[in-house]
Amino acid sequence: MSKVALVTGAAHGIGAGIASRLLRDGWRVVIADRDQPAASSGRFVRADVADEAATRDLVAGIASNEGQLDALVCNAGFMIRKPLADLTLGEWNRVLATNLTSTFLLARAAEPLLRASKGAIVTIASTRAHMSEPDTASYSASKGGLVALTHSLAISLGPDIRANCVSPGWIDVRGEKLSPEDHAQHPAGRVGEPEDVAGMVAWLIGPESRFVTGAEFVVDGGMTRKMIYAA
Numbered sequence: 152m153s154k155v156a157l158v159t160g161a162a163h164g165i166g167a168g169i170a171s172r173l174l175r176d177g178w179r180v181v182i183a184d185r186d187q188p189a190a191s192s193g194r195f196v197r198a199d200v201a202d203e204a205a206t207r208d209l210v211a212g213i214a215s216n217e218g219q220l221d222a223l224v225c226n227a228g229f230m231i232r233k234p235l236a237d238l239t240l241g242e243w244n245r246v247l248a249t250n251l252t253s254t255f256l257l258a259r260a261a262e263p264l265l266r267a268s269k270g271a272i273v274t275i276a277s278t279r280a281h282m283s284e285p286d287t288a289s290y291s292a293s294k295g296g297l298v299a300l301t302h303s304l305a306i307s308l309g310p311d312i313r314a315n316c317v318s319p320g321w322i323d324v325r326g327e328k329l330s331p332e333d334h335a336q337h338p339a340g341r342v343g344e345p346e347d348v349a350g351m352v353a354w355l356i357g358p359e360s361r362f363v364t365g366a367e368f369v370v371d372g373g374m375t376r377k378m379i380y381a382a
């Protein structure tokens with residue numbers, strides 16, 4: 152039987168790219184999202200990953216339907232851009248719940264299945280865990296927390312379960328019209344695509360990364376290594 156991956160937030164964007172890649176690689180994929188995916192790309196479960204009961208039901212459904220879980224990819228997330236003075240506590244809590252607490256809930260629910268399969272967890276953080284634009288406090292805090300939660304999971308759940316984090320830079324998920332400057336500012340020469348992240352995730356949940364755990368992988372075309380001083 153082929154291996155089973157749960158990918159959250161995979162109705163769109165990076166998560167959809169991860170789900171397609173894993174399906175191509177022969178994985179059975181369960182997609183959890185609050186929105187229906189446009190294309191069929193695995194077994195879809197509508198779920199709000201910030202909801203404790205929903206995460207329990209999601210994992211219980213995998214235990215009864217697929218009978219195993221080999222990889223948990225915590226990708227669902229969103230950003231609120233607002234000046235600090237306008238950011239409500241409810242908005243702050245919603246960002247933290249979706250981007251950070253969901254990984255705690257899913258890892259806790261999935262631990263028995265992942266231990267049984269000697270599986271792997273991959274979280275999708277962001278280079279914004281390490282650097283910021285103005286008015287992104289809740290998002291940056293959630294992603295910094297996710298980087299730390301990931302190494303904590305690696306230490307607590309190893310050696311049965313490996314846990315690693317991917318921090319993407321600018322990944323075009325909306326098919327925006329990008330300018331030559333948008334691409335050229337990247338040391339790699341272009342803005343990223345979901346497939347760039349998917350390739351790293353595929354490696355991290357596969358056998359070739361078996362000595363890798365607790366690590367963060369920056370997939371940003373080199374942007375966070377580029378020193379910028381205004382001319």
Ligand SMILES: NC(=O)c1ccc[n+]([C@@H]2O[C@H](COP(=O)([O-])OP(=O)(O)OC[C@H]3O[C@@H](n4cnc5c(N)ncnc54)[C@H](O)[C@@H]3O)[C@@H](O)[C@H]2O)c1
Pocket residue numbers: 159160161162163164165166183184185186198199200201226227228229249275276277278318319320321322323324
């Ligand atoms: N696109 C980028 O440039 C970029 C850069 C760094 C990090 N990221 C991170 O990558 C991940 C995917 O981002 P994306 O750009 O593909 O965004 P996206 O908005 O295209 O996709 C996010 C998906 O998550 C789902 N989702 C959001 N909240 C949810 C919830 N509570 N429960 C279930 N599903 C939920 C959405 O419905 C959507 O399908 C996010 O964690 C994001 O923070 C994105």
